[in-house]
Amino acid sequence: MFWTKVFIPTIKETPKEAESLSHQLLLRAGFVRMLMAGAYIYLPMGLRVLEKIQGIVRQEMNACGASELLLPALHPLELWQKTGRDKDLGQVMFQFQDRRGRKVTLGPTHEEVITDLLKNNLSSYRQLPLVLYQIQTKFRDEIRPRFGLIRACEFIMKDAYSFDQDQAGLDKNYKLMYEAYQRIFSRCGLKTLITEADSGVMGGKVSHEFMAPSPLGEDIVLFCSTCKLTRALSREKIENEAGSRHAEKETNNSCPNCHLEMARINTIEVGHIFKLDTKYSQAMQANFSDSSGQLKPLVMGCYGIGVSRLISAIIEQNNDTDGIIWPGQVAPFGIIILPLDVTNQEVMQAANSLYQELKANGLDVLFDDRDERAGVKFKDADLIGVPASIVIGKKSIGEKNIELRIRKDKSIQLIPRENAVKFITKLLS
Numbered sequence: 001m002f003w004t005k006v007f008i009p010t011i012k013e014t015p016k017e018a019e020s021l022s023h024q025l026l027l028r029a030g031f032v033r034m035l036m037a038g039a040y041i042y043l044p045m046g047l048r049v050l051e052k053i054q055g056i057v058r059q060e061m062n063a064c065g066a067s068e069l070l071l072p073a074l075h076p077l078e079l080w081q082k083t084g085r086d087k088d089l090g091q092v093m094f095q096f097q098d099r100r101g102r103k104v105t106l107g108p109t110h111e112e113v114i115t116d117l118l119k120n121n122l123s124s125y126r127q128l129p130l131v132l133y134q135i136q137t138k139f140r141d142e143i144r145p146r147f148g149l150i151r152a153c154e155f156i157m158k159d160a161y162s163f164d165q166d167q168a169g170l171d172k173n174y175k176l177m178y179e180a181y182q183r184i185f186s187r188c189g190l191k192t193l194i195t196e197a198d199s200g201v202m203g204g205k206v207s208h209e210f211m212a213p214s215p216l217g218e219d220i221v222l223f224c225s226t227c228k229l230t231r232a233l234s235r236e237k238i239e240n241e242a243g244s245r246h247a248e249k250e251t252n253n254s255c256p257n258c259h260l261e262m263a264r265i266n267t268i269e270v271g272h273i274f275k276l277d278t279k280y281s282q283a284m285q286a287n288f289s290d291s292s293g294q295l296k297p298l299v300m301g302c303y304g305i306g307v308s309r310l311i312s313a314i315i316e317q318n319n320d321t322d323g324i325i326w327p328g329q330v331a332p333f334g335i336i337i338l339p340l341d342v343t344n345q346e347v348m349q350a351a352n353s354l355y356q357e358l359k360a361n362g363l364d365v366l367f368d369d370r371d372e373r374a375g376v377k378f379k380d381a382d383l384i385g386v387p388a389s390i391v392i393g394k395k396s397i398g399e400k401n402i403e404l405r406i407r408k409d410k411s412i413q414l415i416p417r418e419n420a421v422k423f424i425t426k427l428l429s
């Protein structure tokens, strides 16, 4: 695609309203804009990254045998009253009345809706196990939206729900999801620590959190570098620490195995999986008949990934002083071609033929067709963080070799023009 057609409004100065590095870079590189606190516009570049992440999530969910559906964002409040979670979540839920006087809410999550769906449409053990997921917009009336996409009022999540006859079935699906999550984050170029966590308002007995280390993260994970034990520090403890000295002593955690001081690592929560057991199915009478004809509540698990938040977490871990460094699988484009003089016909011809060949090989190619100085083009290319670039100037016309620059380490390699397409395709796939 051509730069002038994509709409990439880059900004030179660091926006003052952005508190975090990822938020600054998303604004400067022209990926997002804020509509109001907590609500963001995904510009074409931001949407491309979002869709790459969603593609990875879909592949890995489908590989686990999960099936995609789409539930509405608008829910009758009545459903939430059945589990009492309208009270648990309280003011976090956007609630209002429609013109017919129905009390409705914008879903912050979907356990009630999906349990109700299964209650009305599944009756026999023969239909189990079943895993359903969606990628959808969620809403939370945050008192203090922060850090751009990291804590927003409107955000995109992948939420999956497993339904089984018994604990053994749940354990199996839980393990499949746990492993899929490891693959998803690794493919997104994200390092994560996995902790056993409090289930909080979701309920259930067992849960694991996938935490991406980042200095701005508000969740703290304790990590023993010797035995690799990983533990979440509860929110309550973090809040207490700020207040009292006594609490500080309590949370001065040493490793129970090695008796050495554990490192405190600031993290962003990017995924959370729960064994819900029968909490929701019992509250909503979502039952199935087992092989002996006896009615039993569905045994459930739920599995969330903060898809839009992932964009920020990836940037927090993949950047340098010049901008974003996208990991290959989530990059908005694989390569950018920079013709240095767009008024020179020979330069444009050479750039265009390379562009067409790379595109024909299935690569996502960005072509900087702007009539800008070389310095501006180089700076912007670094800022938007596309993994590789090729500069075509007057000098390169007629040369046997072209220069391929790798964004990550800024290394340059000379490759023969005749093999260039093959070489680049192999490098980027």
Ligand SMILES: [Zn+2]
Residues within 6 Å of the ligand: 224, 225, 226, 227, 228, 229, 255, 256, 257, 258, 259, 260
């Ligand atoms: Zn240890």
